[in-house]
Amino acid sequence: MSKLSRTLLLSALTLSLTASGFSQSQSINGTIRGQITDVSGAPIPNAAVTVKNIDNGYTRQLTSDGEGRYIAPNLPIGTYSVSTTSSNFAPYTQSGVHVGAGSDSTVDESLKTGSVGTEITVTSDSPMIEAARADLSRTITSAETQNLPLTSRNPYNFILFQPGVSGHPNPENGIPRTMNTNGLVDRVNYQLDGMVDTESDRYGLRLFAISDSYTDTVQTISNAFTPEFGNTAGVIYNVITPAGTNALHGAVQYIWRPKVASSCPILQNCNPGASNYKPLPDLHVDDLTGRVGGPIIKNRVFFFGAYEHLKRGNPQAITVTPANQAALIAAGVPLSDFGTAPQVQRAQWMDARLDVNINAKNTAFVRYNYFRNTYPFNTNAGGLYLQSAEADFRDRAHIIGAQLITTFKPTLLNEFRGSWPYRNQQHFAGAATGPGPMVTISGVANFGGTNSAGDKFQEKIPSFSDNVTLIHGGHSFKFGTALQKNNDTQLADVYTQFTFATLADYLNAKNGINTKSYSNVTASIGRPGAGYQTVFFALFAQDTWQITHKLVANYGVRYDQYRAPNGLANAPLAETQNFRIPMGNFAPRVGLSYSPFQGTVVRLSGGMFYEATPTNSYYNPLYANGLTNTGNLIATLGPTTVGAPNFPNTFNNVPVSSLPTPTPFALTSKFKNEYTWNINTQVEQALGKNDALTIGYVMTNGRNLQFLRNSNVIPIPGGALADGRPTFSSTVSATTRYNPAFNSIRLIDIGANSSYHALITNFVHRMSGGLTLNASYTWSHAISDAPEGNSYENSNYISDPTNRKRDRGNSYVNRPNAFTTAVVYQPVFKFNSRFLSALASNNNLAVLVNASSGDAQNEVTGSNLNGDALSVGQQRPLFVGRNTLRTPAIVQPDVRFTRTFGTFFERVKPQIFVEANNVLNRSNVTSINTTATTITNPALGQVGAVTATGAPSLVPTSTVLEARILQFGAKIEF
Template identity: 70%
Template sequence: MKHTFLPIALSAVLLAAPAPALLAQANAINGTLRGTITDAAGAPVPGATVTIKNLNNGFTRELTTNDDGRYVAPDLPLGDYTVTANAPSFAPLTQAGIHLDAGTDLSLNETLKAGSVATTVEVSADAPLLEVTRTDLGRTISSVETQNLPLTSRNPYNFILFQPGVTGHPNAENGVPRTLNTNGLVDRVNYQLDGMVDTESDRYGLRLFAISDSYTDTVQTISNGFNPEFGNTAGIIYNVITPAGTNNLHGAVQYIWRPKAASSCPMGQNCVPGTAGYQPKPNLHVDDLVGRLGGPVVRNRFFLFGAYEHLKRGNPQANTVTLANQAALIALGVPASDFNTAPQVQRAQWVDVRGDFILNSKNNGFVRYNYFRNNYPFNTNVGGQFLLSAESDFQDRAHIIGAQLVSTLTPNLLNEFRGSWPYRNQQHFAGSATGPGPMITISGVVSGFGGTNAAGDKYQEKIPSFNDNISLNRGAHAFKFGVSFQKNNDTQLADVYTQYTFPTLAAYAAAKNGTNRFSYSTIAASIGKPGAGYQTVFFGFFAQDTWALTQKLSATYGVRYDQYRAPNGIANAPLAETRSFRVPMANFAPRLGLAYNAQPGLVLRLSGGLYYEATPTNSYYNPLYSNGLTNTGNLITSLTPSSGVAFPGTFSAANQAQFPTPTPYALTSRFKNEYTWNVDAQVEQQLAKGDSLRIGYVLSNGRNLQFLRNSNLINPTSFLADGRPVYSTAVNANTRANPAFNAISYIDIGNNSSYHALIAAYNHRFSAGLTSSANFAWSHAIDNTPEGNTYEFSNFIEDPSNPRRDRGNSSINRPIGFNTSTVYQPTTHFANKYVRGLFNDNNFALLVNATSGDQQNLVTGTLLNNDPRSGGQQRPLFVARNTLRTPKIVQADLRYTRTFVTIAERVKPQIFVEANNLLNRSNFTTINTNATVNAAGVITGQPSLLPVSSVLEARILQFGARIDF
C-alpha cells in the first residue's frame, strides 16, 4: 500500500498558506499560551503589548499582537502565570491564576476597555478551559493527583492505567504495568522523562529505568491522534515531568511503613494454620523514606530541585516441598536450612538533581541528573518447590543525564533542544545461598537445588539521544520542524549453568550414591558465547503546521519520517537472513487533525494518520545470539544419558555427536516496520465551570506486526481434522527445508490487528477542593496471530503453514474498561474554629480500576502437529484463539491524609494511610485452561477454569507521616 498523495497535498498546503494571524501547537514538555486582544466592540487591537510572566521563577516573555489582535507564546516553562495586555488609550488588563502543564495549549482572550485604570481578572484556570486547537486523545495527570493518590507500589508508571482507552494491570514493584491494551496492541508505550528517552529498546513496551514518585510532578499522556512531533510508537506516549526549583523554598519529608499485620493473605494462598496446604502469610513489610527540596540559588535566575527516596520492601517466598520429600532429600545430604523461606528484601534508591536557569529573556532551560539503584537478593528461583541453593540475586543500576535549552531567536522563531544520556545495567548473579552447581531438578518433587540456572544474564544499554525543534509563527500558521536521534548501545548476556533433571527421588539417589551415574532423564547446559553486543540507530524528522483556518476551525497537519538502522549481521552465518538485516526506508507517516470550536464550551475533533513503531532490537539480537554457528552463540542444549555425561559432570565430557540439531533464529528478509493507521473522532462539551465530558470513537488498524513461526517444516505426513498439517519428527532433507536444523525460529511480519473503541471521559478540574477524572471504554481488539517480541505474549503460531488459523481475540482484548481517579479536600466555613478544624484539612484520594477479565487460550499440552516450537500453546480441534476469559477485575485503592495544623502559613505536618485493593477482592489474572485431548486432538476433558495465579495483590495497608513546606 502506498501513501503518497497526502504528503504531497500537505506540502502544497504548507507552501501556499497565507499569513494573516499567529498560532502555535502544543509542545512536547512545555506549554503554550495564545489569545486575541479585542476592544469592547469586539474589534481586534493590533500592536498591543502582551506580557507573560511565570510567577514561580520570574520568567517573562513580551509579545506584540498582529493585525488580527492575535498573540501566541509557545515553549513556556511550566507553572503559574499572569498575562497582561497594554495598548494606547486602553486600560491595562491582567489575567491571573493561569496554570500550564506539559503540552497544555490554552487560549486566553482579553477585552480591553477605554481608559487608564488597570484591572486584574482572576482566571479559574483549573476549570476545564477547552484546548480548542488540540486534536489528540489523552490527559495530563496533575501534581495534585501524583502526590496524593494511593500508590502502595511506589511506582508512578502505574498511573498509565488512568487515562482514556487504556486497560491493564498495575505492577506491585518498580517495573511497568502488565498486559496493557494500547490501541489494540500489546504494551506499545513510548516512555519518556521530561520528553527524553526512557524506553528500553529490546522488546515492546519496557521502560528503561525506574522512576520515583518523589520527583514525579505531572504526567503527560497521549493515547491516540498525536501530532507528527511525537514518534517511535503506534501506541501511547507516557511522559513524566520532573519538578523544578522556584523562587520559594519548598519541599517535603515523608516516611511510609507497612507492618506485616496490615497485609492480607495473598490471593490463592492458604494462610490458615493446621489446614492442608498451609503457608504462613508473608511479611510484606515496607520502609520508605522520601525527601525533596527546591528553591532559588539566584532569585529569578537559577533554581535547584533535589529528591531522594530509599525503599526497603519485603517479599518472602515460602517453600512448598512436602514434608515427606523434605525428609527424603535431607537424608540424601540436602541441608535442612535449604528449605527455609527465601528472605526476599528489595532495597531501591533514587536520586534526582535538577537545575533550572533563566540566562536572559531569550534563553532558559534545565540540566538534570538521575540515579537509580536496586539490590534484590533472592530474586529468582525462590519459593514454591525451589530450595534456597537454587536462588540468584538481582542488581540494577541506572545513571541518566538530561538537558533542555529553549531559545527565542526572534519573537516568532524559537528553538527547543533536548538531549539525554541514560545508562542502565541489570544482571542476575549467584547469591549468598546459591549452590556451586550443577542445579538438580527432580520431577514432581523439587524444582531446583544445589545450584542455579538463573545467574550470569546481563542487560546493559546506553542511549545517547537528542531532539531539536524549531517553531516558526507566521500569520495564521504555526510551523514546527524537528529532528531526533538516538543510538542504542546494547549488550545482552545469557545465563550459564548445568542442570540435571531426574525422574524420581530414587533415580537421584542412585546418581548421588554412585550406583548409577546415568540415572537422570536429561542434562541441560549452556555452551558457546553467552550473548551478543550490538548497536542500532533510530532517527527521524517531522514537519507540521497548525493553521487557523477560521476563528473557530484549526487544522494540525504534517508528516513524520523515521528510520531504524539495524546492526551488522554475521558474514558467515548459516542462514542468509542473518548475514545482513533489511532496513525499511519508506516510513513516512502523514497525519491530519481538525478542531472546530462550534460554540463556547463545545469542541469537535477529528484526526487520522499513520504511526510507526520503533523496531524492537531483539529482532536482531535473537538471530545474532542464536545463529546456528558452533560456539558463536549461546546454546541451551539438552542431552540424554546416551551422551556419555556421568553425573555430576559437565558437557566437557559429552559426545558431541549426541548434541541435538540446533534451532536458530532468523529475521525475515522482507522485514518492514509495523505501523497503525488511526481515526479518532471526539466531541468535548464543557458542562459547567469545572466539568467537561468527552465522547469519542477510536479506530486503529495495525499492519506489519511481528509474529513467530517455524519456517523449517515441509512435507506434512498427515492432516488433523481441522486442516492442520502434521509433520515428521525426523530431521532430514525430506522433512526440513534446511536439514542442518530441526526448527528455525522465524521472526516474520504480516500480523494485522483491528481495534474499535467507544470512549467517554469526564474531568472535573480542581475546584471546591475536588479533582476527578473518569474514563470508560467499550472496545474490541482482534489480530491474526499472537504478537512477537513482546515480553508477555511471544508465542509461536500453531500452524506454521497458515498464520490466519490463529486469527482471533487479541491477548489484551478487554471489552469493558473503566477507571477513575479522585482527590477531594473538603473545605467548610463553620464559625467555631475547632469544628472547622475537625472537618477541614482532610484529604481523600481514590483510584478505581474495573475491566473485563483477561483473555485466555484453551490449550492442550499435547504436540498435535509435531512442531517443536508451538509447544503447549496448541489448541484442540476447532478451537479459536483466546476464547476463554478470567473473571472481571475490580480494584479500589484509597488514601486518607490528615493535616494537623499549618505552621507559619506553610509548614504542614500530616499523617496518612493508604490501601491497595481496599475491598480485598480476589482478582485472578490466570485460570486453568488446560484441556485433555485424544491423539486426534478431540477434547476428552474440559479445563477446570479454576483460578491459578494473579499479578495483582490482596489488600495491603500502609501508613505514613509527612511534612510539607
C-alpha cells in the same frame, strides 16, 4: 563514507533546505495562544502581550498580529499571567493560567477603553477545553500524583488512567501488565521530561525505574498525536520532574507496611489445618522519601532534589517435605539450605535538577538521576528451591538530561534537548548460591547451584533532539530532528543442571552407584550472548494553522528510520548475515479542531504511526544463530547420549553429532516496520467553568505486525487435521525440513494485522471546591490474526506455520469494557468555631478505581496435534477460535486518607495517612485453566476433538494482582 553517514548527511541537508529544523518528538512544554479584541469583538493589532511565569519569573514579550492574535509556544510548565496593553485601552491582566506538558491553552482578552490608571486584573484559569488540540490525551496533575493511593510506589501504574488504556498495575517497580494500547499489546513510549526512558529490546518496557518523589505531572497521549511525537503506535507516557521556584518547598515522608496489614494472597489458603495451607507471607515495607526545591538566585537560578529509599521484604518459605528434607540432609545437603529465603528488595532513587533563566532569550535545565536496586534471592526462592539454588539481582541506572530553549524573537524559537541514560541489570550467584551443578529432583527439591545466574542486560542510549518553531500569521510551523543510538549488551545464563526422576536416582548418582542415573543434563555451550548497536533517526514537519478563531488545523509528516546492527557474516542462515533496513517510513497526519460555539469543540484526526523496531528482532538471531560454537546453545542430553557426562561433571568434548539439531532464530529478509493508521473523532462539551465531558470514537488498524512462526517444517503430504491444519513430522530430514541442518527455525516474520474500535467517554472536574475528578469508560473490540511477537508478556507462535490467518480472533488484550476513575477530595468548611473548621477541613480523601472485563484466554490442548514443536502449548482443539475464553471481571478500588494537623510557621504541614489497594479484598484473577483434553488416537475419533469429559475446567490458576494491602505513613510538607 558509510551508508549511515550518507543517510544522516542527506537528512541534515534536507533540514537546512527547509529553512528550519522541526519540533522534537517529546514535548514537555506548553503553549498559550489567544486573540486581543475590543469590547465589540474587533481585533486589536500591535497590542503588547506579556506572558509571565508566576512561579519563577520567566517572561515572554509578544505583539499581536493584524488579526489581534498572539501565540507563546515552548513555555516551561507552571502558572502564568497574561498581561495586555495597547494605546487608548486600559491594561488587562489575567493570572492563574496553568500551563501543563503539551497543553495548548486559549486565553482571549477583551480590552476596554481607558488609561493606564484603570488597569483590570482578574484571576482565572484558562478555559476548561483546549480548543486547539485534536489528540486523545490526559494530564495527571501534581495534586493527583502526590495524593492518590500508590502502595506499589510505582508511578508507571498511573498510565492505566489514560482514557482508552486498560491493564493491571505492577506491585513493584516494573511496567503495568497486559496493557491494551490501541488494541496492541504494551505499545508505550516511556519518557522522562520528554527524553528517552524506553528499553529498546521489546515492546513496552521502561528503561529505568522512577520515584514518585520526583514525579510532578504526567502527560499521556493515547491516540492522534501530532507529527512531533513518534516511536510508538500506542501511548506516549511522559513523566515531568519538578523544578525549583522562587518559594522554598518540599516534603519528608515515611511509609510503613507491617505483616499484619497484608491480607492472604489471592488463591492462597492461609487457614491453618487446611490441606493446602500456606502461612501468611511476611510482607513488610519501609520507605523514606524527601524532596526540596527553591531559589538559588531569585527569578534566575533554581534547584530541586529528591531521594527515596525503599525496603520491601517478602521472605519465601521452603516447602520440601520433612521426609525428603531428612533424606537430603543424610545425603550431605546442609540443614542451613532449608531455611526461609530472606528475599528483601532494597531500592534507592535520586533526582537533582538545576533550572536557569539565563537571560531574556534563554532558559535551560540540567538533571541527573540515579537508581539502584539490590534484590537477594530474587529468583529460585522458596517452595522446592533450597537456598543454594537462588540467584541475586542487581539493577543500576544513571541518567543525565538537559534542555535549552532559545527565543531568537517572539516568532522564532529553538528547543534543544539531550540525554544519556545508562542501565545495567544482571542476575548473579549470591552468597548462598551453591557452586553447581544445579540438581533438580522432580517434585522433591532443587539445590546445589542455580540455573538463573549470568544473564545481563546493559543499555546506553545517548540521544538528542532539536526543533525550531516559526510563527507566521495564523501559522505555527515546527520542524525538527531526533537521534538516539542504542548500545546494547545481552548475556544469557551459564549453568549445568542435572534432572533426576526420583530421590533414589539422585542418591545412586551421588554415591557413585550409577553416575548416569539422571533423566537428562542441560548446559549452556559457548558464548552466552551478543553485543550490538542500533540507531533511531527521525525528522518531522508540521503546521498548526489557526484558520479562523473557531477552526484550527494541524497537519504534517514524520519520517522515522530504524537502523539495524551489522549481521553475522558466518551465520548459516542468510537472513542473519545481513538485516534489512526499511527506508520508507513516512507518516502523514492531519487533525482538525472546530469550536462551533463557546464551550464546545469537535475534533477529527487521522494518520499513520510507526512503531520502533524492538531490538530483540536482531539480538535473537545474533545469539541463537544456529552455530554450535558461538554460545547460543542450551543443550539437553540424555544419559545414553555419546559424550553425556558422569554426575556431577559438566559437558566435556561432546561430539557435535550428539548435540540436538539446532533451532535458530531468524528475522525475515522482507522486514518492514509495523505501523497503524488511525481515525479519531471527539466531541467535548464544557459543563460549566470546571467540568467537561468528552465522547469519542477511535479506530486503529495495525499493519506489518511482528509474529513468530516455524518456517522450517514441510507439511506431510496428505496429512491434515479435520479443520485443515497441516501436520508435520518430528523427524529431521530433507523431506521434512526445508533446511535439514536445523530442526525448527524460529522466524520473526511480519505482515500480521489488527483492528481496534473503541467508544470512549471521559468526564473531568478541574480542581474546585476541593475536588478533582477524572472518570473514563471505554467500550472496545480488538481483533488480530496472530499472537504478537517481541512483547514482554506474549511471544507465542502461530498455530499453523503455513497460514497466519487461521489465528484470526480476539486479541490477547481484548477487554470489551474498561472503567477508571481518579478522585482527590479535600473539602474546606467554615464554622464559627475555628476548632470545628480545622477538624472538618484538613482531610484529604483520594480514590482510584480500575474495573474492566477479565483477560482474554486461549483454549489450548496439552497435545502436539500438528507436530509443530514451537507452537506446543498454543495449539487449540478442532474448530476453536483464538482467545475465546475470559477470566472473571476485574474490580479494584484503592483508597488513601490523609489528615493534616494544621499549618505551622506559615508553611509547615504535618500529616498522617493510610492507604490501601484492593480495599474490598476482591479475588481478582488474571489466569484460568484453559487446557482441554483432546483425542490423539484416530481410532477413538477425530484427532484434536475435545473428549467427552475434556473441556477446560476454567479454574483460577494465578494472578498478577494483589489482595488487600494497607500502608501507614507520616509526612511533613513545607
